[in-house]
Amino acid sequence: MQLEVRFFALYRERAGRSTATVGVPDGATVADLTSAVRRLYPRLAPPEVNIVVAVNAEYADAGTVLRPGDEICLIPPVSGG
């Protein structure tokens, strides 16, 4: 399935874009997705950095199974305030 992924802040700059369409197998998890995104955008973050993902506007753990149409965002370390 093709998933639409949004990048914010540092990730947006590192990816050079705000959104990308990423192909993953049906039943793919958040961990599968971040691996696929890393392959597409190797400069996004070094391997030892855990890329945090939000699915449908909630933080999601690595095992969360993704479905077509999910709103997926990559969340760099936050610094509001």
Place this chain on the structure above:
Amino acid sequence: MQLEVRFFALYRERAGRSTATVGVPDGATVADLTSAVRRLYPRLAPPEVNIVVAVNAEYADAGTVLRPGDEICLIPPVSGG
């Protein structure tokens, strides 16, 4: 010596006035003064209440010796804010 004493808030209302001239022996302490004030205004506070006194705009303890011209104020429990 004659000392001018100011009353605030509850004490002002209990004494029925803002200031009073109180006669005490030369060398009198804060404790001597509050005893004299209590005799003049017995309704000021019950005997078990310690009447707090400020001398020249600082809290003074019972042993502080008073001098003519001191600014003496009786301070009921505070409740600013």
Place this chain on the structure above:
Amino acid sequence: MPYEMIEITHQPLDPEQVTAQVRRDANGAVVTFLGATRLYSEGKKVVRLEYEAYEDMARRKLAEICQEIRAEFGIEDIAIAHRIGRVDIGQISLVVAVASPHRKEAFLACHQIVDRLKETVPIWKKEFFEDGSRWVACDDHYFAPPGAAARQQARP
């Protein structure tokens, strides 16, 4: 240069103006406390308040508190305004604004200033109810005048 404003006034307070005193480019955090007259005090409906101050000493004690707080929290900029006289329900009686490069010190310092003000600064609040009034902190039993105390002690 640390900034300090201490104001005791009969005029209505303007929190924005008090807060503006401590805002500087070095300060990332400003914490402001507003104390307002509440409609209820221990379950009784309050119609208005009146504040009285021993002004010279109140200013002096507030300046002492500022000095202590600066030493303890390493903050610089403090503005305090206390209204006295009649204060109606919902109106502001106290504004304390503290600014600091970082937020933790600003929160703790502002909280401490208000706590210490209520402990040591010679200002008094009188609550007016529909059927009477009382000086806050002068607990009725403890502070009842001698005659009344005697009557209360005589109860079984």
Place this chain on the structure above:
Amino acid sequence: MPYEMIEITHQPLDPEQVTAQVRRDANGAVVTFLGATRLYSEGKKVVRLEYEAYEDMARRKLAEICQEIRAEFGIEDIAIAHRIGRVDIGQISLVVAVASPHRKEAFLACHQIVDRLKETVPIWKKEFFEDGSRWVACDDHYFAPPGAAARQQARP
């Protein structure tokens, strides 16, 4: 009825207006936090900031924080406004106002809201210096892109 305002906006913030949202006759204490752009960040002169937000999620996380804070501190009235986009030095990026019948809860709740906001709400701050920029919290070493990380690791 508890009052809650959550606002994420490109417009300049008006702290007075945010604070006014939580002032009610039952609330004796209002604590307001202002976060402003500091001139220096870790010793470097900042010329401006830019904030970016994942707005839908940020609103949702802020609403969750409000709910937690209400349960923990028994307070009701909260207003939060976060500015995004460009924010110049000395301008306000965040206003949090909490009102409560008593001051202790208002201070603790306001402090906690700001702390939690900085931990979990998807908003990002970029600092612009005279000679560069950085995303705050994305520590340079840790977050250096793979090539740069390899070069750093190769140092003796």
